[in-house]
Amino acid sequence: MGAREATETLLMWASVGGGPAVLCDVLRLLRAKRARIGRVLYLMQAEGMPLPAKADLGDVELEQVFVPLSDPTHHTVIHEAVRARVLPRLRSLDGVLHINVSAGTPAMHAVWLVLHAGGAFPEGTRLWSAQRPKHGDSRIDPVEFPIRTYLAEIRRGAAANPSEAQYDPDCRSAARRYALETLARYARLPRAPLLLLGERGTGKTRLVETFVGHLKGRSNVVTVPCGTLDPNLAMSQLFGHVKGSFTGADKEHAGFLAQAQGGVLFLDEVQDLEARVQRQLVRVLQDPKRRFRPVGGTEEKEASAEIVCASHLSLEALRARLDTDLFDRVSLLLVEIPPLRECREDLREDWQRVWREARSSGELPQDAPWNGAMAQALGKSPLSGNLRDLQRLALILMARATGGTGGRWLEEGLAEWQALQARFEAVERKDVQGEGDLGTGTWNERVEAFKQRLARAAHNEHGSYVAAAEALAVSERALREHAKGKKE
C-alpha cells in the first residue's frame, strides 16, 4: 500500500525492552486489521533509542518525538509531557489516529486512557492493546472500555463530591481574576456570609455550587432560587415545619436550611424572599450556630450551614429591596462578578467551555469553531446575556452543523446569531430605559423616575458608575443617588 493512499496514524511509545521489533509487529497486526497506517509518531523517552530499518517500515513515515521523562512511572510527569509535546502535533492529523497503549509503563497506559476519556484525541481515535507473549503469536486487541464508562464514572464522582473548580483562577482578564481571587479569599473564612452580585448569566450559580462549595470544603450545596418559593409556604420551605402546624401539614418537613446542615445554603436572587422570611433570616444570621425554629415548633434546631446569597441587582438596587438588617448582614463580604464584556480577554476560553458543554453529538467538532469573523462579532457584542449569549451561538451553530445545511454553516450561523442578538439587545435596552413608559404621578415624580432609568441605563451602557459618571460629566455620587431613586 502506498503512503499517499494511507492516511491513518499510529502513535506509540518506543518500547524500551522490545525495541523496533515491537513497532514492526504492531504495524503488521494493524495492517491485518485493515488499518492503513501511513505515519508513525514514535515517542522516545531517551535520545539514541534504536529505530527500525527503513526496509522494515516500507512506505510508512516515521516521525520521532522526543519526550524526556524524569520518571516514567509518575502519572503527572507523563501527563504533562504528553500534553506539552504530543497533543499539539495531533492537530495536523488527517484520518484515524490509532494509539497502542501497551508499550511503556502502567502509568503510561493510564495516561492514554485518561486523555482519551477527557476527549483530548480526535473524534474516532482507536486505542489498541498489543501483546507479544514469549511463546505463541503476538496479538493486538481494541481497548474495550468505552469513553462513556469513564465519563459516567467522572460525573458520578463529581455529583457526589463537586470538588473541581469550574473556573480557572488563572484567567486572563484583570476584572475576573480580581473577583475570583477575592471570592477564594472570602470563601475560605468559616461562618462568614458571602454576597455575590453579577448580571444574569455570569455564572454565579455555577460558581457557588462548584468553586465556593469546594473552597469551603462543603460538597453539600443546597440552592434555593428564592423567586420560586411559594409566598404562603416560604417559611416552611426554608425553615421546615412540625406535624400539624397548619392545615395540610400532616407530617414533619425539614426545610432547605436543615437540608444544608453541614453544607452551604445558597439563596439565589435573595431579594425575592418575602419580608417575613427576610426577618427570620436575620435571626439565623446573627447566631453563629445558625439556630432556627421550624414553623409551629417550640424547640430550636441548629444548622451549621454556611450561607451564600446572590443577586443580579446592583448593590444599590439590592439595598432598596432587602430588609435593612438583612442587607447589613449578608453584605459583609461582597464579590462582584464582572460581565463578559469586561472580561473580553477570557472570551475565547469561555466560548470553548460553553461549546464543550453544549456539544450534544460526537459528529460536532470537540473544539469550538473560531475565526476572525467570530472574534470580531463576539468582540463587539455587548453580550448582555453573558454566558447565555454564547450558549445561543453554540446552539445555532450546532443546529446548522448537524442539520446538513452545507459548508457555510459557520458564516450563516454567525449572521443568524448576530440578528437575534440585535433583537435581544434592543429588548434589554428597553427594559433598562423603560422606553415608551414614562410612568404616572406628578411631573416631579415622573422626572425623578426618568432620571432613575437614565442613571441605570448609563450604568448598563458603561459597565460601572465610575465610567458612566465620567462619560456624562456628572458626579458618580449623583448618578448612584439617581439610580436609587433618591431625590437630590
Ligand SMILES: Nc1ncnc2c1ncn2[C@@H]1O[C@H](COP(=O)(O)OP(=O)(O)OP(=O)(O)O)[C@@H](O)[C@H]1O
Ligand atoms: N464555567 C462555565 N462554563 C460553561 N458554562 C457555564 C459556566 N458557568 C456557567 N455556565 C452556564 O451558563 C449559564 C449561566 O450560568 P449561571 O446560571 O450559573 O449564571 P447566573 O449568574 O447564576 O445567572 P442566572 O441568575 O441568570 O441564572 C448556565 O446555563 C450554566 O450552565
